[in-house]
Amino acid sequence: MAEIVSxxxxxxxxxxxxxxxxxxxxPGRGLVGSADQGGWRQITIISEESWRNATAELGADVDPSARRANVMIRGLDLQKSRGKKLQLGDCVINVRGENPPCRLMNEMQQPLRSHWRAGVFGEIxxxxxxxxGDSVRFL
Known part of the structure; x- marks a missing residue:
């Protein structure tokens, strides 16, 4: 079963x-307490598997918080998910697109670029x- 990890x-x-x-x-805002509110990037999500593959390619053990995403999931491939609805627990996200590596991720950009490894962003x-531990699935 796919789930939220962090x-x-x-x-x-x-x-x-x-x-x-x-x-x-x-909905329409984002995570309560987050500096980023509104727009299409109300939430950012990465896959634990993709993160591990990227850090292995780098040859470094990098804490996933360094990616600066809001949520890490396990057990669900985010590739080609643009336009899909993603359920996190009881919440539903409209996946708007692939999340490019941010300027603070310069060191890791190349490993994150392949196969949607930088995750996705969406609207709540x-x-x-x-x-x-909450379940995750595409609707």
């Missing part, structure tokens, strides 16, 4: 990613609270 909130632009046990998702359609 959740992070960025409380300030360019600031640290704070790992949290749960997060509240608000149905909000609620997500927690590590």
């Amino acid at each position: 959740i992070w909130i960025k409380r300030a632009h360019g600031g640290a990613m704070d790992r949290v046990d749960e997060a509240h998702l608000v 359609v149905y909000g609620g609270t997500i927690r590590a």
